[in-house]
Amino acid sequence: MDTAPELAGFSAARLARIDEHLLQNFVEPQKIPGCQVLVARRGHVAHFSTLGLMDIERGRPMADDTIFRIYSMTKPITSIALMQLYERGLFQLNDPVHRVVPEWRDARVWVSGEGDAMETRAPDRPITFRDMLCHTAGLSYGATRHPVDKVYRDLQIRRGEGETLSSFVDKLTQVPLHYSPGERWMYSYATDVCGHLVEALSGMTLDRYFQSHVFEPLGMTDTAFHVDAGRVERFAANYQRRADKTLALIDDPMASSYAAPPAFLSGGGGLVATTADYLRFCDMLRCGGTLDGQRIIGSRTLRMMTRNHLAGGRDLTEMAIGAFSETAYEGTGFGLGFATTLSEVAAGQLGEGDYFWGGAASTIFWVDPREDLVVIFMTQLMPSATFNFRGQLKNIVYGAIED
Numbered sequence: 001m002d003t004a005p006e007l008a009g010f011s012a013a014r015l016a017r018i019d020e021h022l023l024q025n026f027v028e029p030q031k032i033p034g035c036q037v038l039v040a041r042r043g044h045v046a047h048f049s050t051l052g053l054m055d056i057e058r059g060r061p062m063a064d065d066t067i068f069r070i071y072s073m074t075k076p077i078t079s080i081a082l083m084q085l086y087e088r089g090l091f092q093l094n095d096p097v098h099r100v101v102p103e104w105r106d107a108r109v110w111v112s113g114e115g116d117a118m119e120t121r122a123p124d125r126p127i128t129f130r131d132m133l134c135h136t137a138g139l140s141y142g143a144t145r146h147p148v149d150k151v152y153r154d155l156q157i158r159r160g161e162g163e164t165l166s167s168f169v170d171k172l173t174q175v176p177l178h179y180s181p182g183e184r185w186m187y188s189y190a191t192d193v194c195g196h197l198v199e200a201l202s203g204m205t206l207d208r209y210f211q212s213h214v215f216e217p218l219g220m221t222d223t224a225f226h227v228d229a230g231r232v233e234r235f236a237a238n239y240q241r242r243a244d245k246t247l248a249l250i251d252d253p254m255a256s257s258y259a260a261p262p263a264f265l266s267g268g269g270g271l272v273a274t275t276a277d278y279l280r281f282c283d284m285l286r287c288g289g290t291l292d293g294q295r296i297i298g299s300r301t302l303r304m305m306t307r308n309h310l311a312g313g314r315d316l317t318e319m320a321i322g323a324f325s326e327t328a329y330e331g332t333g334f335g336l337g338f339a340t341t342l343s344e345v346a347a348g349q350l351g352e353g354d355y356f357w358g359g360a361a362s363t364i365f366w367v368d369p370r371e372d373l374v375v376i377f378m379t380q381l382m383p384s385a386t387f388n389f390r391g392q393l394k395n396i397v398y399g400a401i402e403d
Contacts, residue, residue, distance in 0.1 A: 001038075001048040001064065001276070005400075008039075008046035014400035015039065015047045021396060026387070027052040030247060032362070033239055034062035035379040036275045039397055040283070042372045048275075054236040054380075057249060067222055067235045068378045069251075069258070070278065071269040071359035072326055075191040077214060077281065078206075078267035079133055079337025080297050082194045083305060084213055085201045086129075087298055093133075093336075096126035097193070100200045103173035109138065110176040114147030124180040131181045132190045132197065133336040134309045136319075138177025139188035144322065151175045157189075163264045165196040165206065178321065182311055185319040185334060187326075194337075195267020206265040217294040218280045223273040226261045227253075235272070238361055238380040250382065269360065275378050278365060282374040285355075285367045306355040306369075308333025308340055315342055326358035326384060328391075349391055350398040356390070364390045371401070 005012040018037055026032045034052025038045065054062040085091065091099070098105035104127055108120035123138070131137035142152025157171045172193065178186055195206045202209050207225050215223050227235045235258070238251035251258075258272060284291040288299035297305075310319050316329035316339075327339045331346030338355035341347050354373075356366035362381045367374050375397055377389055 001045055003046055003048055004044045005046040008041035008044040009403040010039070010041065010046045010400045011402050015397070017396050017400070018047060018393065019049045019051060021392065022049075022051055031241075031245070031387070032379045032381045033237065033247060035377065036062060036064075036066065036068075037378075037393070038275050038279055038374075038376045040279065040374045041401075043283070043286075045279075055253065056237065056239075056247065057252070062236070063234065065222070065234055065274055065276065066378075067227055067231060067272050067274055068363060068380060069236075069238060069359070069361050070271050070273050070363050070378075071361055072191075073273075073278065073357060073359040073363055073365060074267060074269050074271040076285075076337045076357055077210065077271065078191050078194050078198065079305065081198050081206075081209060081214060081267075082129075082133065082201075083297060083301055083336065085198065087301055090201045091129050091197075093130040094128050096128055097132060097137075097197070098126060100197055101169060101173060101193075103170070107138075107173070108176045109180050110148045110178060114150060118147060118176070120176045123177060125182065127177075127181045129197070130309060130336070132193050133305075134185070134334055135188050135190050136182050136185050136310070137188070137190050137193075138179050138181055138183075138186070139172065139175075139190050139193070140178055140186050140322070141188055141324065143324065146178070148176050148178050159189075159192060159264050159266045159269070160262070161264075165192065165199060165265060165267075168264065169193055169196045184321050185310060185316060186321045187324055189268060191268040191337070192266055195265060198267065206267055207261070214281075214296060217296060218284055218291060220273065220277040220280050223271055223277045223281075225265055225270050225272075227256070227258045227272055229259075232259065236380045238382065240382045241386055247381070275376050278376050278378075279374065282365055282367055282376065286369070286372065286374050305336040306338050306340055307335050308342060309335050315346065324385075326360075326364075327356070349394050351394055358384055358390065360384050362386065362389060364393075366390070366394075371398075373397075 235253035
């Protein structure tokens, strides 16, 4: 991929610090197998590097067209898809979700106790479409020791084998909410519910909807819910950090569940993609919802999506429950599918007004409208909280801007 750092307003020498930093601190010490970094500004790719290995066991180098599990970087795509249906007049943000999922009309909120002794109450208001897009619905990932999360496990609520979006949502409606909708923020299965809402409102399966309304118009040819036989050689291995800080293979690309189309189409974390494909998606966002003559989302809708929707304009330090997320909380708000930097001072990071998210295998992206900037980082290391790649890359990237 050709790069033009000067046309993008960067110092090429200072951008070169990206590769120096990643090689010296992560790739060569084998803290990650390899990675890919793309920096684009004003529509010019300023930096693109492919470092290390995509498959340690086979000694295969990372390639420019490597396919990565993007996990929760699926969420912004699902959110855009649902908001396309908003633009068709099919719902309002403050509409109750029980319009589409009637069982949530009877939602209850946890008060105290567990099991048969659990006490619940009626929520202060119904769960809305905004709540699902914003992770303020009262759902969770069912992963803590909280009595509500025990219900998730008792009902075997999980994404994957044996579930469809419809059966998954049916189970979710049986679980008490952690809090009354809109009251707090908790990272959750809410975006998988958004995927179900896309299916219910459009009459299409989520994979077909994505293909017709996002991937084909944007030319995202390698983004899908599975990796077909013709692409498996390009599919990276996935790793986890052991207690001794070495890397353990957790998903061999040659024996991966991603080889077959899944029954459960996870709008919260199911996609694979290349860096080039995700750049097409981010460039569409950077250009206000359009790319190469294809309008994906209205510019006004996108601006609303990337604003902070947390109650009272608060940030995640005031609203969030639980420590698991794809973002730090200080100085950070949350919109409809994206986090956003509210204050550089509070966040301790540059990029005020940007919007972003990441994935469980340490992939990240951000779009900065003020700087006309897109940054994408791809690797395959779980969990994503292992290293602060976003903060480190922000320091280097913004420090390399010359104008």
